[in-house]
Amino acid sequence: MQIREPYFSKVFKPAVFVLALVPLAVLGWGVWQDTLGANPIEYITRSFGEWTLRFLLLTLLISTLRRATGWVQCLRMRRMLGLFAFFYGTLHLASYLWLDQFFDWGEIWFDILERPFITVGMLAFLLMTPLAVTSFKAAMRKLGKNWQRLHMLIYPLSMLAVLHFWWLAESKSRLAMPQLYAVLLAILLGERLYQAAKRKWLASNSSKTSASRPSVRMAAKRA
Amino acid sequence: MLIKRPNDIAENAVTDFALYQRRRDFLKTLGGIALLSATGLPLTAQAKSAFSTDEEQTDYADITTYNNFYEFGTDKSDPAQYAGSLITSPWSVTVDGACEKPGKFTLEDILKPHAIEERIYRLRCVEGWSMVIPWNGFPLAALLKRFEPTSSAKYVRFETLFDPKQMRGQQRNVLDWPYVEGLRMDEAMHPLSFMATGLYGKELPKQNGAPIRLVVPWKYGFKSIKSIVRISFVEKQPGTSWGRSAPGEYGFYSNVNPEVDHPRWSQKRERRIGEFRKRPTEMFNGYADQVASLYSGMDLRKNF
Known part of the structure; x- marks a missing residue:
């Protein structure tokens, strides 16, 4: 699968960009028209949180999609999707700090220290920040090999984000959505483990057969 | 009607x-x-009740579309969407346990002797939001006295209808159905404890617990059990649905208390529906003058 240039850069990618802003527009429209229900602030905070999770999963989906379909081009959308996860994460955090706590730093600090679901949520956001900051090309070049290592933080931070959602819902028996996100994340991370195991197995096989297989080594590098 | x-x-x-x-x-x-x-x-x-607040009342639309009534689903909008399937007429309430006059009563029998009055109460949800609701109904004490509870009646246990066909939320095991709540006898007999059959002068909407529900304004909202089919006078403190679901988070008393946080969130403040900034939560939801004496000498941290 391949979208011809310049359509990919000039049409497809911008279209995905605009699509990623639709949730924000829908919320903005809802505020304007007062259709977000009796408690719009809770609705907004929750929506931003859920969109953060969705974009994290989409970001993780990209390389799986590439491996599954061979559609290499999709990798060129990964940074954009990751930055949208950070964008919605920032809005989620901002709505908590402002609309929920009104910058009562004492309460916020207490929340972070004493309420596990806030602790892990805050940690997930903190781990997302260096990834967003180092997302541009110059940082990539400068960090070299370490860039890839750094960006593997998306694995633990995604788990923390799902845990944040899970612990929030747990006491009110509303675990259906957190469970769904946990399963999707498990599939995406499980696929990576499977790939890693496969590489290991191929590598040990190829060393036995003495003939070096460049394609396998390339795959290992991309991990 | x-x-x-x-x-x-x-x-x-x-x-x-x-x-x-x-x-x-x-x-x-x-x-x-x-x-x-x-x-x-x-x-x-x-006629205005001395127990009514004169605070601004929450919009009827908000009161009837933002509900926690897990029998119809766990989203706030589910009850308004799905409660239509609840059949509220005919309705009967079984009264049993430690009382002289138990029985199964039709709703008409239950309501007959009571004059309907209005009570404008604050409602504080354990989740951190609140409303001001003009209920119509009658004091719970007046109802309970009719059944002549005996001296071994130490608690009152209430039960919501269990019928997964009418209540689609009960098809899933989110709570231990049927929904059960309870009050200590003196709490139940307190003049603030109220049985509501309407709000805003209108028949009680199904999503708000039609045809008859409890309203205990100094406790978190989940204590105010909806669509009641059974009232039992019991000697031992009854197990409640939320208490069984998460014993460390939802105690039997569940009095509104800004000093005792829910393990997952602070109870110091609340968002009054319709307002932008949160407001401080008051002890016993602002009814301390009337009810604090019920709990004198009790450690409210332990008996949350």
């Missing part, structure tokens, strides 16, 4: 509900509150 109005008011003297809902538009067109107080227009039909 099961709502009975006090007999001393003729039907034509009662403010039409649609008009009542537009009362603020009316104020706006008249050009302000000053004129209203000068003319002294009768905006409410029922």
